[in-house]
Amino acid sequence: MKSLHTVHVGGDRPYDVLIGPGLLGDSGHLAAPLRGRHVLIASDAHVAPLYADTLQASLCAARGELAVARFVIPPGEQEKTLARFAECLDALAALGATRDAAVYALGGGVVGDLAGFAAACWMRGIDCVQVPTTLLAMVDSSVGGKTAVDLPAGKNLVGAFHPPAAVFADTRTLRTLPERELRAGFAEVVKYGAAFDVAFLDWLDRHVDALLARDDAALAEAIARSVRYKADVVGRDPFEQGERALLNFGHTFGHAIEAEQGYRGGLNHGEAVAVGMVLAARLSARLGMIATDDAGRLRELLARFGLPTALPHGLDPQALLARMRLDKKAAAHGLRFVLLDRMGVARVASGVPEAAVLAVLGEATLPAHPPL
Template identity: 50%
Template structure:
């Protein structure tokens, strides 16, 4: 195995490394045994990842003579529920995993969020390792310690901040992703450029084709740059009381659309973020804050990557604008009922805007919905 790229997250006693490279799952047993000697592990994964990646992980654990138990959950956003969380916690207890043992989250963002939350509450707190197998999870959700589940009232409204002990981002796992899943993860990649790194956004425009074609060096650089950016925000604002909220660019609109589609395969999280980022830039332009041409440029880039960029791209009927506004009002960034949005003054110039006028948002959404 070639030496992986390491991004360090220096959080004092809770510091950890993000390893990025090829073959990390195949070598996970030796890595985990060396780093966590004498520990047992509880693997949490889903039905699709269990086919593509679980045999690689268990083979490596067996070769290292490491003890483990395995739990497999249904694939999909609906798994992030109280019911599935309860199943995982009870399985951890039934397997007699002790507080000093570790949970391994093997999967995409859903599994990482759910397994991390289970680790945060089982036996009043267990350590866990993220083994993200989707692009979205490798560049975003596996880093930073945000864990949780969804509520009928909104996405990720129930959870805890619980940092992993290690992240193993195996680039080989990306080869097994369906094109739609790879594109969904790419939306979160683009987000980092749009927030505060214009050169990275231009780099993505220049290299998108080769990245999607599987260029290993470009993929490694892309994931490492995203993890370094995420780490920078986590260090500045671990509990998301300030600047870390910038990482939610496009998410306020996107989460509302996910709610409107029932957290189903009609709209993947990254697809909602893609539409949300276009909406955020369009709304910023409508308010006279950003150049209007940026919205079209971003939409073209995301569309070329296979992502939806307009409400009309979502299959099926959407609830009315009042429903979307109600979902937006449940966003985690709402403070004392006031809407907070991540807006922008241009590519790489995102900022936090508090007390956004709901009437202006409603009118903008109505205007967008009228476009066919």
């Protein structure tokens, strides 16, 4: 296949991430991870009508004996619940899925997280193949094996590490991605430059227009580079015992925003992470780690991608702080954030003063009404 990028993720359970146009029609690649005859295609009501038939046809073309079922949920982060997780397990039971079965997670991060968690738990673990259809899932959630569902108390509080058997990122699916979702995905792309490689941040700055125009070559390059950054870290730290935590730059603030908004009607995940990165950069500046101008540069790049850079009106800093105390990235000795030593170099900072966090939150709220 032309323009096919392959990124290898190492570790105890290595796998490949394939990136390119037309992968959903490539039966040879798609069926390669299959060990048994049972397949559950998990998706949502937006994505399944677009791509589930193509995926199923490709799998059956390669393996005619397959027994294939579908599990489709309504779209949205609010569906990533223990109740939907139980329904996915029921779908595996109805299929009669054996220990060599596979779940194909077709969709964005919600589907990937939920279906991956179900695969991790069914018969103590079956294969999951991630087939991301959003930019955010392609560059982040589909790679690394972190699976989870949300609780009312917070995001991703119940889950498991379960690396996929393979990841197939068909870039043609981005053509049907709503504009808001495309822009949200660029938050995670920018994250890699801010946390790991300032040269990539410079590249993004030069290619904003091409990326927003969905230029195939620019998108493929951005996705492949992002996945390589994540693969390098995940291969060295599969269970987030050390440097993998750097991938959470912006997420402590972002997850608190999502949870406080109840996952309904507010910022989506990528938008919340964009705001979270701005807050983390400002916190880094307040603590004397980076220059204020560097924090401003990051905010400006995110704004060029059409992403929000300030807290929505109505979010209480004290309530957000309480959410962050419960965040799974918090340590026993206090709040823990991924902060910047300089652009392109992140580190984990523990015991961050709550007063500094509250000050940054207090400075970052949008006005109730736009100025006249």
